[in-house]
């Protein structure tokens with residue numbers, strides 16, 4: 001029996017090998033260098049050595065999961081020029097009001113403020129430049145698995161269920177649509193290179209319960225939260241999810257650790273804070289590299305969302 005186990009471990013060793021720490025999660029791809037969530041930004045992050053590539057997922061009118069951070073298209077595409085008059089009463093253009101065929105006609109550009117037209121991060125990729133397109137969640141899974149095959153690496157995926165309750169109000173079930181694709185592409189258990197992330201606690205419980213997701217789950221928080229402020233809260237959270245994704249300021253204020261990482265890890269949770277940005281460093285750090293070192297070796301985070309996946313590699 002022991003011999004069999006040893007053989008199995010040799011055959012399947014890489015499947016069970018410990019993951020690097022901290023994991024570098026490419027936030028919307030290498031979004032510090034190329035427009036977020038484009039396949040170009042994903043390929044760049046992949047080549048820079050990211051361990052996981054993030055997908056924010058929303059639905060189209062015809063129910064297709066697409067990779068896009070906002071449920072609106074205003075800040076990252078030319079929708080206002082391409083489809084004038086298709087905005088809702090609040091002035092915003094929603095992905096859910098456009099079929100996939102229509103979404104494919106849009107150009108994706110560097111994130112900008114639709115009121116002023118100015119880039120959100122002025123030092124990044126030039127605004128309005130390039131021929132980038134929206135891609136579906138399925139296309140991105142094929143893209144990453146294709147790269148894994150051609151490189152022999154095992155880079156993971158990190159999909160976020162966006163505004164599940166809102167999608168439901170609008171008559172759509174986003175988690176179910178995503179799970180169909182995850183199953184199709186072989187992401188099912190905790191040893192698969194996949195974390196599903198979500199800000200909505202009810203939806204995480206639903207994924208784990210009713211929807212039967214057996215893979216890893218990350219609970220995103222906005223900062224102060226009754227779930228993460230107390231040890232009891234963290235223990236409850238750990239019954240459902242594998243880790244938490246707090247904002248960086250919940251982990252450390254300047255160089256002062258808040259203690260959240262240690263408390264969460266003691267409750268059995270991984271901690272993957274967001275987001276390292278070279279062009280928006282907290283006070284007290286001279287470079288992104290120095291900040292990365294602090295998060296890795298002093299704060300001891302298990303993973304880190306980064307717009308600049310090369311930092312730390």
Ligand code: CA
Pocket residue numbers: 054055056160
């Ligand atoms: Ca996200």
